[in-house]
Amino acid sequence: MKIADVDRSPTAAMELYQLRTFLTIAEEGNLTRAAEKLFTSQPAVSAQVKQLEEELGVKLFERSARGMSLTREGLLLQEKARRIVDAARDFKHSAEHLRDNVSGELVIGLNNRPEVLKIVDVLGALTFAHPELSYELVNGSSGTILEGIDEGAIAIGFFEGVCEFPRIEWHALEPIELCIAAPAAWARELASPDWKLLETKPWIFVSQACSYFRAIESICTDQGLKLQQRFRVDECLTVLNLVAEGLGLTLAAVNHIDSPEYRGRIVALPHFRTTVNLCVGYLRENADRPAIAAAREVILGLWDKPEEPQALPPLSRDIRSARPKGRSHR
Template sequence: MELYQLRTFLTIAEEGNLTRAAEKLFTSQPAVSAQVKQLEEELGVKLFERSARGMALTREGKMLQEKARRIVEAARDFKHSAESLRETVSGELVFGLNNRPEVLKIVEVLGALTSEHPELNYDLVNGSSGTILEGIDDGSISIGFFEGVCEFPRIESHVLEPIELCIAAPAAWARELSSPDWKVLETKPWIFVSRACSYFRAIESICSDQGLKLQQRFRVDECLTVLNLVAEGLGLTLAARNHIEAPEFQGRIIALPHFQTTVNLSIGYLRENADRPAVAAARDVVLGLWKNDLAARDSSVTRGRGIRAARPKGRSHR
């Protein structure tokens, strides 16, 4: 019996659904199903009743649930205690990523960490903001990026920068959608993201504010897939402007003028783990990179203003 099998058992018990459990565990549904089947075979008891509505614990499953939780938590505490005894920052850091690598500066983050702490290993997992936050809260993710509001009281977070959101549309629809008419948008197919994503809550806010009933034709968990569907003319979605303006979507996707808002990109971790060497190292590197980047941008703006101020007065030539 492996710890990951117990974690899978507990996650399915909490979610009651294989698909949602797989999303939370950052794996596939067949893998989750195989793990729980192997556990049942090894234990010799049936843990779940399977139905069209989902997965429900059997009487035996309910009796074993709390014992499994104590084992997983004890193993986590044991690992954390061992990490605190090391003289160097080492072990494994599970990093949650909710956005494109260039947005999260993940190459720079990992470059700085591996240079400063060569004995530290990494497990990078991708998911929506809500899934990342759930993973941090239950201890399966050490530290992670997320967008929007954190509603988990045990999580400590630091705002890094605002992310601008707008409606993404196929470039072929540009003329038809040039005027901000919400009723026209209501007739178009929409591509929704996971309910665990902060963008989904933003779409819900649009519908509530405008009294709309949008046509959800697709629901996709991964943002790059969403934008590829938009680029192929299959629907509208809400997306970060920096995604829409990525080189691969130039001339294929446009940002509509109907709606614009911002959500904060943040880094978060369990407050009780703030002093864990690996978590503290990752936090400090991330905050340092964003602080330096902000200082560089401010310096660039200041230099630009200085250049304009130094121009001689007189007629301009166009």
């Protein structure tokens, strides 16, 4: 039985997952965004909706170039579906408190490389201490991880930057330094911090749900820039592959571009440095659930952090921009 998620077996539990997909599309109005929140592919989400519509015998959505909107029937069924999904989750949460041991399935959200998140060490320690606990690992941007935690789809997850969800309790683990990453072939041309020159270059943007997207937005606001967005990519490592091939600039973690696979292929420009905190979070109301408490203890222990949750947004204000050539610094 999963913690903070519904089962996906082919009988009634599969119907619960279909309902969750239905609710997510209704909220987002967009298949791509719904797939990101559900940590699955767009074709899978589309197939689940089609199957649910066939099982119910009614059309739930109107599809258009602007996205997905609920039909009259979909609107009438939306609240009923929400009550069913919430009741199923509450039922499983109640059952967890009746168990004496730490067991079930823990859904963990990952927003970064396994070595950055020390996930092998985390899982090794948990497996040794709690052999009856199993795991599902889901990957996504920081914003998507936070939304998953807030909605109950993720039990505990890693994220970077700002947490604006009041129900989420979080702990700062370590600062992550960000920089502007450029193809090594452009290093000489971009050696001086000339923001106007950067406007002429193509940029690779990450998902709006990623903390790095906010950092790029802050650059544009601070410098009065209009950057050329040539690519929008959800997965950060794909972004770096595009940079390494000479296709554009992006904002990236310094520890990513310093990895052996990008050494000599990507350079950090002198224009900009900032830090965001790597954090771990979970719903405050679930803080005492055995599996979440066990995972929290292991994670904070690996980073040698205290148990007390943070009270302020985990956002570094230490943003350092080099003075640009030919433009006043603001």
